[in-house]
Amino acid sequence: MIIIGALFFVAVDWYVFQAIKVISKDYLPWLRNTIFTAYWLILGLSLTAFLYYHLAGITEFNKYFRTYLMTGIFINYFSKVFAVIFLLISDLIRGGQWLVGKVGNLVASAPSETASAISRSEFLVQTGLVVAAVPLTAMSYGIVKGAHNYSVRREELFLPNLPAAFDGVKIAQISDIHAGSFVNKTAVMGGVEKIMAEKPDMVFFTGDLVNYAAKEMQDYINVFDKVKAPLGVYSVMGNHDYGEYKTWVNEEARKRNKENFQLVHRNLGWDLLLNENRKIRVDGEEIAVVGVENWGRTDWSQKYGQLDKALENTKDTPVKLLLSHDPSHWEAQVLDHPATIDLMLSGHTHGFQFGLEIGDFKWSPAQYVYKQWAGMYNRDNQHLYVNRGFGYLGFPGRIGMPPEITVITLKKA
Numbered sequence: 001m002i003i004i005g006a007l008f009f010v011a012v013d014w015y016v017f018q019a020i021k022v023i024s025k026d027y028l029p030w031l032r033n034t035i036f037t038a039y040w041l042i043l044g045l046s047l048t049a050f051l052y053y054h055l056a057g058i059t060e061f062n063k064y065f066r067t068y069l070m071t072g073i074f075i076n077y078f079s080k081v082f083a084v085i086f087l088l089i090s091d092l093i094r095g096g097q098w099l100v101g102k103v104g105n106l107v108a109s110a111p112s113e114t115a116s117a118i119s120r121s122e123f124l125v126q127t128g129l130v131v132a133a134v135p136l137t138a139m140s141y142g143i144v145k146g147a148h149n150y151s152v153r154r155e156e157l158f159l160p161n162l163p164a165a166f167d168g169v170k171i172a173q174i175s176d177i178h179a180g181s182f183v184n185k186t187a188v189m190g191g192v193e194k195i196m197a198e199k200p201d202m203v204f205f206t207g208d209l210v211n212y213a214a215k216e217m218q219d220y221i222n223v224f225d226k227v228k229a230p231l232g233v234y235s236v237m238g239n240h241d242y243g244e245y246k247t248w249v250n251e252e253a254r255k256r257n258k259e260n261f262q263l264v265h266r267n268l269g270w271d272l273l274l275n276e277n278r279k280i281r282v283d284g285e286e287i288a289v290v291g292v293e294n295w296g297r298t299d300w301s302q303k304y305g306q307l308d309k310a311l312e313n314t315k316d317t318p319v320k321l322l323l324s325h326d327p328s329h330w331e332a333q334v335l336d337h338p339a340t341i342d343l344m345l346s347g348h349t350h351g352f353q354f355g356l357e358i359g360d361f362k363w364s365p366a367q368y369v370y371k372q373w374a375g376m377y378n379r380d381n382q383h384l385y386v387n388r389g390f391g392y393l394g395f396p397g398r399i400g401m402p403p404e405i406t407v408i409t410l411k412k413a
Contacts (some may be wrong), residue, residue: 002050002051002054002055002352004227005050006047006050006051006129006165008077009043009047009050009077009332010043010047012077012080012084013039013043013080013194014042014152015087016080016083016084016087016132017036017040017300018087019083019087019125019129019148019329020035020036020039021248022093022125023122023125023126023129024036024209032050034157042101042316044089046073046077046256047074047075047353047407049070050073052066052069053066053069053070053073053324054202054354064183065093067181067396068396068406069145069146071084071395071396074395075135075136075140076136077282078135078139079132079133079135079136079139081130081132082128082131082132082134082135083128083129083131083132084125084128084175084284084407085128086125086127086128086131087125087128088105088123089124090121090124090125090128090395093121093124094121096144100291107269108147110157113242117134117238122217124183127363132406135238137400139395139397139399141397141399142353142354142395142397142398142399143207143395143396143397145398145401146247146397146398146399146400147184147187147276147392147396147397147398147403148184148187148188148190148191148403148404149398149402150194150390150402150403150404150405151193151402151403151404151405152194152198152404152405152406153375153404153406153407154406154407154408154409155385155406155407155408155409156408156409156411157343157376157383157408157409157410157411158411158412158413159319159342159343159381159410159411159412159413160356160381161317161318161319161342162287162318162319162410162411162413163282163285163286163287163319163412164199164284164285164408164412165284165285165317166282166285166287166412167410167411167412168202168409168410168411169201169202169231169282169409169410170198170201170202170407170408170409170410171200171201171202171203171204171321171408171409171410172195172198172200172202172203172229172405172406172407173203173204173205173206173345173385173387173405173406173407173408174203174204174205174206174227174387174390174404174405175205175207175208175209175238175325175345175346175347175348175387175389175390175404176206176207176208176238176347176348176350176387176389176390176391176393177205177209177210177220177224177390177391178208178209178211178216178240178273178389178391178393179209179210179211179216179219179220179390179391180210180211180212180216181391181392181393181396182220182391183396185220185223188220188223189223189226190364190406191214191390191403191405192223192224192226193226194230195227195405196226196227198405198407200229200407201230201231201288202229202230202231202232202233202280202290203227203228203229203232203233203234204233204234204235204321204323204345205227205233205234205235205236205270205323206235206238206324206345206346206347206348206387207235207236207237207239207240207241207323207325207347207348208238208239208240208241208325208347208348208389208391208393209235209238209240209241209261209264209265210240210241210261211240211241211244211245211393212240212242212243212245212246213257214258214260214263214264215257215259217244218334219265221264221268223266224268225267225268225269227268227270228266228269230279231280231282232271232278233264233268233269233270233271234270234271234273234278234289234291234323235265235271235272235291235323236272236273236274236291236292236293236294236323236324236325237272237274237293237294237304237325238260238294238325238326238348239294239296239301239302239326239348240393241261241294241324242258242294242302242304243257243258243261244302249391265352267326269369272291273289273290273291273292273323274291274293274308274309274311275291275293275304275305275306275307275310276290276291276312277289277290277291277310277311277312277313277314277320279314279317281403286317287317287318287319287321288311288319288320288321288323289319289321289323290310290311290314290315290322290323290341291310291322291323291324292305292306292307292310292321292323292324293305293306294323294325295324295325295326295329295332296325296326296328296329296348297326297328297329297331297332298328298405301326301328305324307331307333307334307337310322311337311339314339315339317341320340320341320342321343321344322334322341322343322345323343323344323345324345324346325346325347325348326334326342326346326348327344327346327347327348327349327370327372327373327384327386328370329344329346329370330346330384331372331379332343332373334382334384335379335382340381340382341382341385342381342382343382343383343384343385343408344382344384344385345378345384345385345387345406346384346385346386346387347354347386347387347388347389348370348386349365349366349369349370349374349388350365350366350388350389350392351373351374351388351389351401352364352365352373352401352402353389353392353393353394353395353397353399353401354395354396354398354399354400354401355374355399355400355401356400357400362374362375364401370386370387372384373386374386374388374401385406385408387404387406388401388402388403388404389403389404390403390404390405391403
């Protein structure tokens with residue numbers, strides 16, 4: 001597979017090189033040769049990086065380097081694919097013209113210039129290279145700027161059964177921190193400061209604190225322990241928080257990671273809800289904050305959430321706020337549950353870290369996987385809010401889908 005990958009890179013670069021030759025044909029010889037040399041040097045560096053990524057072992061020293069190395073390779077060749085598409089169109093047109101010329105020769109029994117030499121369309125070649133520059137620029141911007149361009153999204157939620165004491169209570173929600181992906185601690189601290197600038201009464205974290213292991217939070221405990229609120233900070237586990245995407249040396253190591261994960265929450269001062277609830281009291285009135293472990297509708301999703309258990313002793317509580325990482329839980333179990341859940345808060349989708357939102361219009365590849373993937377959804381008097389995520393996973397950036405801090409103000413209807 002490594003050899004096939006390397007051959008693919010060479011093939012793509014050779015094909016795109018044909019476009020480079022077309023647009024540089026009128027350049028001065030020294031400039032043309034410099035461009036050619038630089039182009040093939042970049043191929044050599046890409047192949048070296050590709051081989052290093054697959055053949056070098058993962059260490060604490062190189063894990064971030066490997067991520068950005070592979071991201072650079074992906075951006076390079078993903079962008080060139082767009083150039084290849086336009087080159088193919090140009091070559092198909094050339095092939096058609098050549099074939100027509102050949103047929104014409106057979107009919108006229110005379111040689112034709114069209115049949116012997118047809119140059120690539122300079123317009124299509126130039127268009128292909130310009131189009132290829134768009135994803136290259138967008139993804140580069142998404143890494144440099146988009147990854148930590150924290151956006152505050154505000155909602156007012158009117159609930160008919162909300163006790164008067166909670167009218168105006170402000171909730172801040174964050175989700176999908178994925179601490180193992182961070183490389184810029186200062187930028188992350190800026191996001192935390194933005195949360196606290198909202199002066200929330202409560203903070204909810206809806207899962208995926210880490211990528212694979214609890215130790216990823218070691219350098220960020222003193223960042224996220226600044227997240228505090230008068231009525232408490234409440235959290236739940238996401239699919240990445242169980243350590244199931246990592247191979248452990250033995251069962252004891254896996255159990256120790258789970259214990260360390262819970263210790264991290266205690267060190268942060270966050271109340272981790274494991275299929276349980278907390279009654280929040282203000283001026284003698286109360287609402288319930290309910291937290292379930294991860295539950296997703298797909299076959300490959302963990303189903304550790306126990307909604308009935310989490311709702312115990314909340315029957316007489318007028319308003320129930322549910323923290324559940326995966327938004328697919330809402331339609332699968334929550335909406336039709338006998339205990340009415342007024343608001344469920346989720347994350348998980350990241351908004352695919354890529355999309356477009358203009359006014360009421362929003363689009364992302366996430367919508368082809370999740371029916372509810374970002375923002376507020378309503379069904380009768382029940383509501384779901386899906387946070388677009390605070391961090392990132394895989395691609396170390398965001399394009400058109402900035403990291404989100406949600407602020408929801410509860411209002412009595």
